[in-house]
Amino acid sequence: MSLKIWLDGQLVDRADAKISVYDHGLLYGDGVFEGIRVYAGKVFEGPAHLRRLYDSAKAIRLEIPIPPEKMMAAIEQTYKANNFTECYIRAVVTRGVGDFGINPRNSKAPSVFIISDLINVYPKEIYEKGIPVITASYIRNHPSAQSPRIKSLNYLNNVLAKIEANDAGVPEAIMLNHAGNVAECTADNIFIVRGTQVQTPTTCDGILEGVTRKVIMELCAKNKIDCIEKTLQRHDLYIADEMFVTGTGAEVMPVTKVDGRVIGSGEPGTLTKKLIELFHKHVRG
Numbered sequence: 001m002s003l004k005i006w007l008d009g010q011l012v013d014r015a016d017a018k019i020s021v022y023d024h025g026l027l028y029g030d031g032v033f034e035g036i037r038v039y040a041g042k043v044f045e046g047p048a049h050l051r052r053l054y055d056s057a058k059a060i061r062l063e064i065p066i067p068p069e070k071m072m073a074a075i076e077q078t079y080k081a082n083n084f085t086e087c088y089i090r091a092v093v094t095r096g097v098g099d100f101g102i103n104p105r106n107s108k109a110p111s112v113f114i115i116s117d118l119i120n121v122y123p124k125e126i127y128e129k130g131i132p133v134i135t136a137s138y139i140r141n142h143p144s145a146q147s148p149r150i151k152s153l154n155y156l157n158n159v160l161a162k163i164e165a166n167d168a169g170v171p172e173a174i175m176l177n178h179a180g181n182v183a184e185c186t187a188d189n190i191f192i193v194r195g196t197q198v199q200t201p202t203t204c205d206g207i208l209e210g211v212t213r214k215v216i217m218e219l220c221a222k223n224k225i226d227c228i229e230k231t232l233q234r235h236d237l238y239i240a241d242e243m244f245v246t247g248t249g250a251e252v253m254p255v256t257k258v259d260g261r262v263i264g265s266g267e268p269g270t271l272t273k274k275l276i277e278l279f280h281k282h283v284r285g
């Protein structure tokens, strides 16, 4: 059976799920998106993802043609049509078909599409060993340019940072912000542990406010683990006792080396392992 994709109100076969080469999402990266997981047949943190999608759209003056309830119904319709109970969802809203000018006024109607598919996750051993990362020379967007809090179709800085990671032979890169402070990875948020305290950059440090990040902070609160949002410098990474990154795709991934500096003992730390366990229990019951 061919994978079904939701495209502007209809479920179509993957081979027929096409958008115009005049779409401003493609020509100018003019659009927003969400990456969402389905666990045990249910959308994980649906309201938080929808909120971020509609907030991102509002920030770029893009009116999503359907209300959040309809978007959620469309998401559910899509993965159910493909008989998935565990999958990744990509919901995308583009400015739609326009002309060669950047003016969004010339785009008649935004386009919405929803893909549900299996996700390539890191192998289990990697979660047990942790990953080495580097800090990238590319920074997150300056907040006076396009806010990094918008999940837009403009990921070029992050793509370039990922290429730096590829060149360095590591799976991820940490991006700093315009002030030189730690922001996040190319598609994940970052946490460190210092003593018994979990620390993560604040929402004003050039990050996307990750849904997984929020869940981790809630799990810390529930389990009486001290967790704070704090501006971090690269030096804080180098001297951290533990480190992990969080994201919809990666979930919670330990980091054991940064720019050649071994983190803690060089193995995933105690609090990191505890949070991985709590997260798994939380999503899979």
Ligand code: PMP
Binding pocket: 035, 158, 184, 185, 186, 187, 188, 189, 207, 208, 209, 210, 211, 212, 213, 246, 247, 248, 249
């Ligand atoms: N930062 C960036 C830049 C991302 O693209 C993502 C993935 N959406 C994240 C952080 C993690 O966010 P979430 O936990 O919502 O997937």
